[in-house]
Amino acid sequence: MSGVVLDDGALVPAYARQPVQFVRGQGASLWDADGVEYLDLQTGLAVTSVGHSHPAVVEAIRAQAAQLIHVGNLFRATAPGAELAQRLASSSLGGRVHFANSGTEANEAAIKMARKAKRGGNVVSVHRGFHGRTYGSLSATPQEAKQAPFAPLVPGFFAVAPTVEALTAAIDDACAAVILEPIQGESGVYVLDDAVLRAAREACDRVGAALIFDEVQVGLGRTGKLWAYEHTGVVPDLMTVAKALGGGLPIGAVVTNERFAEGFEAGDHGSTFAGGPVPCAAGVAVFDIVSDPALLARVRERGERLRHQLAELPGVVEVRGRGFILAAELDPSRAEPATALIGRALRDERLVLNATGPTTLRFLPPLTITDAELDDALARIARLLDPQVSA
Known part of the structure; x- marks a missing residue:
């Protein structure tokens, strides 16, 4: 294939692409x-x-694709999905896992789970945060350039400064969830202060809101610990992961604690492809590597x-x-x-x-x-x- 650059002119110009294929x-x-x-x-x-x-990821994908590529979520989870869910939960919050196809979809599911538990309520995020581009996750992403072309957004989302004082004031009885990145990657790699995370944890406990940590970019070993929250001493109720999880295949997940382990009932939320055996098999191989x-x-x-x-x-x-x-x-x-x-x-x-x-x-x-x-x-x-x- 040397020297052959295939034309990509049939694609919608949604990305600022570099001229390399x-x-x-x-x-x-x-x-x-x-x-x-x-x-x-x-x-x-x-x-x-x-x-x-990575050879282990390639082999996991190859072996699973030769056995079963897709079956859907109207049957018991396939073995790779069950195994990956167990590893994610037992290594972190100890509850259960809901699979998605990406980080933004994982954040959508976490927000829905939190709002269902509170029977509605506001969602608080902080400035410089980035949680995705679908409507709920975009509404939690207080960046004018990303939000403005797609208004009106989902109501009930509020962003404040990433300070103890601002978060403490914003988290009240009407709050269903607070969503934070322990390290704000997309806006320039800003590490949230441990005191800010502790203040969010204490305020959420006071009003019964869910504390969601978005570890889509920083989880799975990126910070030198399996999960970024392990550096802080602050444990969330819900954690979202994606990006590295599939070794290049699309997969995301919400990991819950025991409180939210029954957060969804049948029919509450779903996805045709989520938790498919091939990306989950890749995820198990990735998990083996990054948890070393x-x-x-x-x-x-x-x-x-x-x-x-x-x-x-x-x-x-x-x-x-x-x-x-x-x-x-x-x-x-x-x-x-x-x-x-x-x-x-x-x-x-x-x-x-x-x-x-x-x-x-x-x-x-x-x-x-x-x-x-x-x-x-x-x-x-x-x-x-x-x-x-x-x-």
């Missing part, structure tokens, strides 16, 4: 249609966390080292994040915005990066990336940021 991936590397190799520090936005085409204590320890240790290394690069004024979800804030006086820099990174350094704003670079390397690959990536980033290069 990838045809193969392995580990931390991607190859384009001309056979050129790239180093991937974006991982499909935290999806291919175990690397591209040695891998998690390395992500914590190497992530901290990466923080310091990024902070030493020219033009970097701040580094935020934890483990392998990091953001480098660039000097705003730079003439070249981060959104242009990622295009040059792709073209000149064969490096796949992501920008969340005009001065923010986000780094989401595979959890399995080697030290040599990280050192290589840092050298490429340093060349990109060198004033002589970017002038």
